Amino acid sequence: MACRNHAHGGTGNDGIATLFSAMVPAACVMRQVAPMRQGGRCLSQMKELCPQPPILRRRNNHIPYDIALNILAKLPVKSVIRFRCVCKSWDSSITTPYFISTHLNHNNNKDRDNGYVIHKPSSPPTPFDSPVCTVAFDHTFDRIYEVRIPFDFSSNCAQIVGSCNGLLCLADFRSLSTGDNDIYLWNPSIRKFKKLPDTCLGKVRFVTLGFAYHSENNDYKVVRISCRSLSTPKIEVYTLSSDSWRRVEISLTANLMFRKNFYSPVPLISGSLYWFAYTKEENCRRVIIMAFDVNSEKFKKLALPDDCFHGRSLHRCLALFKGKLAFLKCGRNEQRDFQFSIWVMREYGVVESWDKLFVVPFQRVAYCIAFTEYGSLLARCVTRVKNQGSKFVLIDTETLHEKDPGIQCTSFVANFIESLVLIDGANVEAY
Amino acid sequence: MANGENQNPNPNPIEATPGAAARTITLKTADGEIFEVEEAVAMEFGTVKSFFEDDAVSATKPMPLPNVSGSALSRVITYCRRSLEIRSMIPPATSEDATAAEAVQGEGDLEAEKAAKQERKEFEAEFLKDESNEDVKELILAANYLNIKELLDFLCRSVALRIQNKSVEYARKFFGIEGDYTPEEEAQIRQEYAWAFEGVDED
Numbered sequence A: 001m002a003c004r005n006h007a008h009g010g011t012g013n014d015g016i017a018t019l020f021s022a023m024v025p026a027a028c029v030m031r032q033v034a035p036m037r038q039g040g041r042c043l044s045q046m047k048e049l050c051p052q053p054p055i056l057r058r059r060n061n062h063i064p065y066d067i068a069l070n071i072l073a074k075l076p077v078k079s080v081i082r083f084r085c086v087c088k089s090w091d092s093s094i095t096t097p098y099f100i101s102t103h104l105n106h107n108n109n110k111d112r113d114n115g116y117v118i119h120k121p122s123s124p125p126t127p128f129d130s131p132v133c134t135v136a137f138d139h140t141f142d143r144i145y146e147v148r149i150p151f152d153f154s155s156n157c158a159q160i161v162g163s164c165n166g167l168l169c170l171a172d173f174r175s176l177s178t179g180d181n182d183i184y185l186w187n188p189s190i191r192k193f194k195k196l197p198d199t200c201l202g203k204v205r206f207v208t209l210g211f212a213y214h215s216e217n218n219d220y221k222v223v224r225i226s227c228r229s230l231s232t233p234k235i236e237v238y239t240l241s242s243d244s245w246r247r248v249e250i251s252l253t254a255n256l257m258f259r260k261n262f263y264s265p266v267p268l269i270s271g272s273l274y275w276f277a278y279t280k281e282e283n284c285r286r287v288i289i290m291a292f293d294v295n296s297e298k299f300k301k302l303a304l305p306d307d308c309f310h311g312r313s314l315h316r317c318l319a320l321f322k323g324k325l326a327f328l329k330c331g332r333n334e335q336r337d338f339q340f341s342i343w344v345m346r347e348y349g350v351v352e353s354w355d356k357l358f359v360v361p362f363q364r365v366a367y368c369i370a371f372t373e374y375g376s377l378l379a380r381c382v383t384r385v386k387n388q389g390s391k392f393v394l395i396d397t398e399t400l401h402e403k404d405p406g407i408q409c410t411s412f413v414a415n416f417i418e419s420l421v422l423i424d425g426a427n428v429e430a431y
Numbered sequence B: 001m002a003n004g005e006n007q008n009p010n011p012n013p014i015e016a017t018p019g020a021a022a023r024t025i026t027l028k029t030a031d032g033e034i035f036e037v038e039e040a041v042a043m044e045f046g047t048v049k050s051f052f053e054d055d056a057v058s059a060t061k062p063m064p065l066p067n068v069s070g071s072a073l074s075r076v077i078t079y080c081r082r083s084l085e086i087r088s089m090i091p092p093a094t095s096e097d098a099t100a101a102e103a104v105q106g107e108g109d110l111e112a113e114k115a116a117k118q119e120r121k122e123f124e125a126e127f128l129k130d131e132s133n134e135d136v137k138e139l140i141l142a143a144n145y146l147n148i149k150e151l152l153d154f155l156c157r158s159v160a161l162r163i164q165n166k167s168v169e170y171a172r173k174f175f176g177i178e179g180d181y182t183p184e185e186e187a188q189i190r191q192e193y194a195w196a197f198e199g200v201d202e203d
Helices: A011-017 A043-049 A065-072 A077-085 A088-094 A097-110 B046-053 B070-087 B098-104 B107-127 B133-146 B149-163 B168-175 B183-192
Strands: A116-121 A132-137 A143-148 A158-164 A167-172 A183-187 A192-195 A207-214 A219-226 A234-239 A244-248 A256-259 A272-281 A284-293 A298-302 A313-321 A324-332 A338-345 A354-362 A366-371 A376-382 A390-396 A411-416 B024-029 B034-038 B063-065
Touching (some): A065 A088, A065 A097, A077 A088, A077 B183, A116 A158, A158 A207, A158 A411, A207 A272, A256 A284, A272 A298, A272 A313, A313 A338, A313 A366, A324 A354, A324 A366, A338 A366, A354 A376, A366 A411, B024 B046, B046 B063, B046 B133, B070 B107, B070 B133, B070 B149, B133 B149, B149 B168
Parallel strands (some): B024 B063
Antiparallel strands (some): A116 A132, A132 A143, A158 A167, A183 A192, A207 A219, A219 A234, A234 A244, A256 A272, A272 A284, A284 A298, A324 A338, A338 A354, A366 A376, A376 A390, B024 B034
């Protein structure tokens, strides 16, 4: 079989520092036409690092290897996968962490006007449906395509824990209370998935999960927190590069109760995951934000905006909004009307920089299902009309323009991008 | 001896800065063609820029470009000229840095940027429409040799669009690569990733 550089079999820790020059053949068959622009490594080093260059057919008009890879990095995922078959050196190059990152960055920058979301209903499908996720445009929620989930959960209802760089983390929605700990990483664009190994904590209850990209190491982590009422939470972290779980101690106040973000994923902003937590001080229960730094694996407390405590809060959630932490609250204003208020933390980690950006009025109580990076609020509005249940609406927070998102029930929603992440690795399955 | 200005279908060369003489740089291609190019355009070529950054070099002798043909250089000059024009549609105050731009940009700037983006899109869609794969490859080699990042990036994106639905054998032909998998190895890949081989254009 072709020789492959395992992207996640433990070599991922070199970070994105590897240069493209590592993949450029030191000796090309054709005459040198390009000045070598990837400086820093001498010829003998490059010969050691790079895989065997492609065997070329004719002697003229060949595109240099580094440019060929530049072209490959601009192809859709399906094409890249197919072109693994072109030759062994292409296959080797495609599966390096550097190529995967370059390809991802191109996808990220390509068309900032057209981001994607992926969503999945929270109710289990009927016996005749298989669980399916829908990929849609994040501005309009217009459907693009569906993907079928290639693995099963005992409750038949999967939750989208998070989404990073095109890699999704799914867990069993119902069993999070009972303690079953099946967790999967899945890249639907390349049809690969991986079941996580057994956790350290095993079957515990009152679990909340977070999924993060660890940029310093070009790695992925799953954080699992179990905490029952106000006590010391039990925390463990899974790291993809080591394919293992590890307990993490929390050094802050022990009397904490982490709260799920409900349907939307625990947001990842600037390398930290953000949860709500209840804490008890002077016999008073307070809501605070707990930030988990993915790199240092330490928690930090953050206060909510000062002016968010007026009036009763019917629903709260945290989200990512244009690269910053957003806090959303649905409650009544002074006139007893319902509204969603949205604060954004302008400066990372600085509590004084909470800024109330938007207020979205509602007829009745509304629950935030998701708040997209683009700034659309997907809400479930409770109606009093008989037999009508809930109505779902997608609101652009800047224009207050409303749209029917075409969703029938409360869903898990996460941002989405096509990528090559998890193309190879330990225990990665293809389907 | 052909003058680049005559061959260029673009009737609107860059205006020289008022008060300064329009400096041109002379380039000589592999097949002996001479091109006189406005300095602003020639400085888009990284190779040319480095060559002339050395003050001792006089601008009177033509700079040799032994790896570029006349037809390729003509196309490259057309692209760079148009690209400069489009870039000049955006007011200079706009900076590359996103956050600074958000703070400083007025509505007029945003409109101009949008218009420039649309112009570029239309121009790029037209530019390679009638070029064969061989011509595009020649342009890539020229852009690479001349070190023109923007043109090279555009060409790579265009090639990606051309080949994205093509077969493995098409890709091998395009890049001049010999497949080195055994028939069994190749069959295994095709089976494992069968979904990636669906809906591919016929060769």
